[in-house]
Amino acid sequence: MSSNRVTDDDSGRNKEKEIASGPSSRRQTKVSPQSYKVGVPAKQKLWEEFKSGVKEILFPDEPLRSFKDQPSSRKFVMGMEAVFPILRWGREYNLNKFKGDLIAGLTIASLCIPQDIGYAKLASLPPANGLYSSFVPPLVYAFMGSSRDIAIGPVAVVSLLLGTLLRDEIDPDENPADYLRLAFTATFFAGITQIALGFFRLGFLIEFLSHAAIVGFMAGAAVTIALQQLKGLLGVKKFTKKTDIVSVMRSVWTSVHHGWNWQTIAIGVSFLALILLAKYIGKKNKKFFWVPAIAPLTSVILSTFLVYITRADKHGVQIVKDIRKGINPPSVDEIYFTGDYLAKGFKIGAVSGIIALTEAIAIGKTFAAMRDYQLDGNKEMVALGTMNIVGSMTSCYVATGSFSRSAVNFMAGCNTAVSNIVMSCVVFLTLEVITPLFKYTPNAILASIIICAVIGLIDIDAMVLIWKIDKSDFIACMGAFFGVIFINVEFGLLIAVGISFAKILLQVTRPRTAVLGKLPWTTVYRNILQYPEATRVPGILIVRVDSAIYFSNSSYIKERMLRWLTDEELMNKENDQPKIEYLIVEMSPVTDIDTSGIHALEELYRALQKKDVQLVLANPGPVVMEKLHVSEFANIIGEDHIFPSVADAVQICDPKIEQL
């Protein structure tokens, strides 16, 4: 780089003031980088090019940067710390930090216990498996994860998705043992998928699920989950197995006269009101964050006691009944490593693993940004994957970071992942000691708790913002939302991914082009639609192409240019303006060009020649310049028709243009 730093010289410093006076100050002269040639970079070696390409795709964050120039013993320690971040932050851990973690851990434990039981039911799994999933996975995560705020365990959306996918294969009522085995298999492969994405640094793939699509999908899933809770809340016995809103509402409606249980509704609705009130209090005053956090467990205790003393279960109030006592039994032998269910488990696991990742990474990044620490997405994936693999061998199903519990964890003042360890210990004690007490817990109370938990997933503000900012994003959002509630979660997910991809492809196929005009008294050329002051240069049409020129858009770009030209010529004829002699293509935004793009430029050049219009290129980037040379196109149009800026090009095309 040149050492000729321009600030060394102060002359001309005061001249800026003169400019502000605008059109009347005619003393200024044109300035342009006329003496500069468009740079053609030295050709990179193939291997270098390949290496830098791979690096930018897979290692944009340079994960090994800090390892450079370190002795190998230090490298080993750093490697261990990278895999187990607890080794790093654990050294600085102290009692003060533990206080915050203890309170946060107890709070999320009280929240997770009733939720776990409810979510396990949502996935058609035994309630105990929900609790198991809040015992082992948080422990594993605490050692390997790098987020300080995330609360690990089963979550609503993944439970719904997993349940839907599993029920497509096996009926949980007819064949509960196989169903459970397939669930463990799916959990195992969810973990494998997560580790694989992280290890091969393919974490960026989850970015293909756009924010808008996720907002819509989550809201749709929340509505679907809430609707499913009507079964428990109303005490309906014969409930549809479908999840779409039409089937569910029909199920609810047809059972209104003989299927609803009024005692259940009384318990459910009153506690729902109580929990919602608690939530409202917590929202109103951040100091009372603990009110909504302990409300669920309090409600469970109260309602269980109520049912026990009134023996309401004999009057049709459905209760949890038996829930297995003791910690996770091993389940390695249960996983299908052969047979038909292997492939099915893999498919289900891959899908739910990716959705689980999306949720966990989104949470992790949100809180990391709020607290200003870095989170390595790929490393997180390895941690989450390991946790699910270990989980699948200890009777857990897919666990991930929970939106609602992580927020509570954060507000309760957690400092490190130790809060997850505290929660895990509480769940351990629960499993060992008090699970039998849940026998009389009414299902209605679990339904109320879940409804309250998932309401937070419906982010109306985000939807409004999406509508305001980008209508196509809003379509993706609504597509996913209605896809989930009217068909099913799978379909909604498919719509979300489909629309996201379609948007990318459309952008690449129909890039924007803009006609540029000169801002008076400057050498700056800008979109005439954006800057009304900008004026066309007579006899010259300047068009900017706003995208790389690839096979998917090359013929569109060529034809769009010719159409701009035809439009302009028509207008000129009407206004008695001179004929257009030059078409200047501003290539600053054209970052790359491929073979089809070169062909399109050649065709454009020939088409223009037939109309006696000269093609001129302005400011092609380094990659484009290199390709223009190897393809000989630079020779075809002539090196003297390639300029470093539009201003230069205009000046050569029409030397009499007044530059200021």
Place this chain on the structure above:
Amino acid sequence: MSSNRVTDDDSGRNKEKEIASGPSSRRQTKVSPQSYKVGVPAKQKLWEEFKSGVKEILFPDEPLRSFKDQPSSRKFVMGMEAVFPILRWGREYNLNKFKGDLIAGLTIASLCIPQDIGYAKLASLPPANGLYSSFVPPLVYAFMGSSRDIAIGPVAVVSLLLGTLLRDEIDPDENPADYLRLAFTATFFAGITQIALGFFRLGFLIEFLSHAAIVGFMAGAAVTIALQQLKGLLGVKKFTKKTDIVSVMRSVWTSVHHGWNWQTIAIGVSFLALILLAKYIGKKNKKFFWVPAIAPLTSVILSTFLVYITRADKHGVQIVKDIRKGINPPSVDEIYFTGDYLAKGFKIGAVSGIIALTEAIAIGKTFAAMRDYQLDGNKEMVALGTMNIVGSMTSCYVATGSFSRSAVNFMAGCNTAVSNIVMSCVVFLTLEVITPLFKYTPNAILASIIICAVIGLIDIDAMVLIWKIDKSDFIACMGAFFGVIFINVEFGLLIAVGISFAKILLQVTRPRTAVLGKLPWTTVYRNILQYPEATRVPGILIVRVDSAIYFSNSSYIKERMLRWLTDEELMNKENDQPKIEYLIVEMSPVTDIDTSGIHALEELYRALQKKDVQLVLANPGPVVMEKLHVSEFANIIGEDHIFPSVADAVQICDPKIEQL
């Protein structure tokens, strides 16, 4: 638009000369569009926005433009002419044009007759169906198509693909009748697909098959087809049904001692040499284009006569045997409109229809560009689709434009689609009168003709150019090539499409960013890697983002910015440069931004604030500007931190910077 045309005033015209003197002329003052605000366009109405979006996607060519302001009777005539271009060019048709068409038509007829028989065999169909497909479809195309040079009929690649796909469903030896019915069904749906793509203006979808992928796919198909001809050329009786190179070579090898027929080889190889020689002569001297054109038919006649008089068929030389006399029988009743085969026929038809389209459109556009006339891709698709639907009802299989025959048609001096009518008439006479004479035509000669025809599909020059211009294109090309020859055509096609898509997605996920420096004595900022003269401005980092900011790249862009900053700070520390206080993001190439992009900017802004670095935006486009406003981000960073150009931004950030 402003009427203030700048050329009205000539003052300042001579000032440009001063600039050329460069660094020493310090008299020039800074020029910048300082008095201009970044334009925020008036908000478009939702409906207007939607309409212009749809127009740009589906009707970029404004097909109805010429219809505007015409009386309705004229509109009807123009509409008819649009559907049947023959009504337009037919009016100006004359004897002089017919002369060229007649010669061209006879030439391509002599070329197509043996090819048709061979291609039908490639698709495992009776030879007569190949000839049928050169009778009806060219007639339909002559009325509806707008290309003047294309030669319609069965082609090698589509025959291979169709045959491969059909054989997956039905064994042609065991069940020839059903096989033929499925072929007609596929042809019908190929036509439907083509019409649908054209009618709904979705023709741009075929652009997703990149040029490079097509080059590779075609070359692979050519090699595969040539290998298949070894059966006929060597007279092997027991030949594999697979198409991959390994199976074929094993088949050929194992039959070397007892399966090869030496008489067949003698005929095949000698005529192959003859046709190749003819091809060479035609290539050497364009005047002798007719030599390679008539060589195949001459060889057929000679070899048939030879076999007939020597009765070589009794010595194991395989011959065409019976070939049905008479023109196309109707086949409407044969098409499966119900049952299992409906869906299969649709799938096969859609795939082969799209490949057929790709070939026809590529040929049509190539020759249209050479002769300087316009070709409407969507209208062509409707013509090709109609032709195949009519074909499917008259015992034809998928026809399209043939590379080799179209080139001959062009060189033979065709003027209009009448050459296709001439060819069609010749094929009609052949079917009615001389098909029985083909009985003794040896299969070996057909194999030689096909090998010669497909050699032209291997475009080594294009591959070399692709290698030079774009390595990732080359990977797509080779992927398709090896996919076809080592696995099968379907797989090769899948690879071609897959790599093409992956490339688009990668481009969108990992856009380029560049650090800009100031070109001395100008207000122009350019990539410091491309312009070694460009110098960094102390205390300011200027980064250009070369892509729309979407969900798929927003977090990458944010992190890449922060990495540029870290790198820069590290370098500054080493060189004792001042701390960076401003990060200017040059947004000219950022054509659009979505919700995720806005979030990423917000996160970037916050991250920078923590480092005491101010975020500044330069030249956001109209769409981006609007979204920055509705999302309130413009208020967050402050309107006074958004500038119409980098020069302005630098000037405000560092007023003491010398601008010239």
